[in-house]
Amino acid sequence: MAYAVFLKRTAKRELEELPRRAHDKIVDQLLSLRDHPQPAGADKLHGREGYRLQIGEYLVLYVISNRERTVEIVSVAHRKAVYR
Numbered sequence: 001m002a003y004a005v006f007l008k009r010t011a012k013r014e015l016e017e018l019p020r021r022a023h024d025k026i027v028d029q030l031l032s033l034r035d036h037p038q039p040a041g042a043d044k045l046h047g048r049e050g051y052r053l054q055i056g057e058y059l060v061l062y063v064i065s066n067r068e069r070t071v072e073i074v075s076v077a078h079r080k081a082v083y084r
Helices: 009-016 020-032
Strands: 004-007 051-055 058-065 070-078
Touching (some): 004 020, 009 020, 009 070, 020 051
Parallel strands (some): 004 070
Antiparallel strands (some): 051 058, 058 070
């Protein structure tokens, strides 16, 4: 059964502000999280809940709920600015 992928309002805004090429690449990866919420390259965060996935120069921070079968995208930002 597939997971539902949700974006927090801030993550949606961050995604909309990205250059079109990066936006499209990231959206493709986010859609693939429905079937594989922990793809190769996804790392568990230290000191906080969730995972990070690097897509080009950008990082996506997200939280998986196996019980509810959801993936919530918390942040999408350039890798230099994502933890600020």
